[in-house]
Amino acid sequence: MAETPVVADSGDRFGLRLISAVSPRGDLKFATFEGHMTSQRFVVFLKKLRADTGKPIIVIADNATYHKEGPMKRYLQPTPEGIRVEHLPTYSPELNPDEQVWNHLKRRLGKLFLESKEQMKQATKSILFSLQRSANLVRSFFQLRDTQYAANAI
Numbered sequence: 001m002a003e004t005p006v007v008a009d010s011g012d013r014f015g016l017r018l019i020s021a022v023s024p025r026g027d028l029k030f031a032t033f034e035g036h037m038t039s040q041r042f043v044v045f046l047k048k049l050r051a052d053t054g055k056p057i058i059v060i061a062d063n064a065t066y067h068k069e070g071p072m073k074r075y076l077q078p079t080p081e082g083i084r085v086e087h088l089p090t091y092s093p094e095l096n097p098d099e100q101v102w103n104h105l106k107r108r109l110g111k112l113f114l115e116s117k118e119q120m121k122q123a124t125k126s127i128l129f130s131l132q133r134s135a136n137l138v139r140s141f142f143q144l145r146d147t148q149y150a151a152n153a154i
Contacts, residue, residue: 014117016124019045020101021059024142024151026135028101030128032121037064039072046075046083056082060097060150063090097150100141104131 019037020030029049033041050057061067067087076085093099108127114120131137142151 014120016117016121018124018128020098020128021045021049022098022101022138022141023053023057024097024139026137026139027053028128028132028138030101030132032125037066039066039069042066043071043075046085050080050083056084059083059085060088060095061085062088062093062096094144094146095149097141097144097147100144100147101128101131101138104137 017033017035017037018030019033019042020028022028029052031045031048046059049059066072067085076083088095105124105127109120109123112123114123141147
């Protein structure tokens with residue numbers, strides 16, 4: 001008679017702090033950070049994103065506080081050259097193509113047995129680097145019924 005296998009679970013919970021951006025061209029940029037996302041961190045990410053692309057960018061942001069408060073508000077007044085920020089309606093993640101990055105990541109991470117935060121960090125980076133090399137997959141994030149509008153935004 002076969003016994004049901006038992007998998008040991010450390011009981012520990014751990015997570016990572018990540019930010020990403022995708023483009024209809026199939027680009028994916030991401031960064032990890034410690035602590036909480038802040039408006040200052042978001043501004044730094046936008047500046048780097050703009051510098052990396054070398055072209056004007058349109059940022060589709062949800063209504064997280066750090067997308068609109070203090071340093072972000074000051075950074076956008078006057079509007080920085082080459083950066084336009086458009087906000088999604090509240091509670092509309094289905095409209096954000098970047099949400100597909102997280103859906104893809106969660107599906108792949110869910111298939112792994114991760115015993116430590118370091119293993120999770122390495123696996124996450126590996127999956128995101130793989131996704132960066134999959135421009136067709138990233139472009140597909142803009143072909144969903146609710147995200148097609150963003151493919152023509154630029």
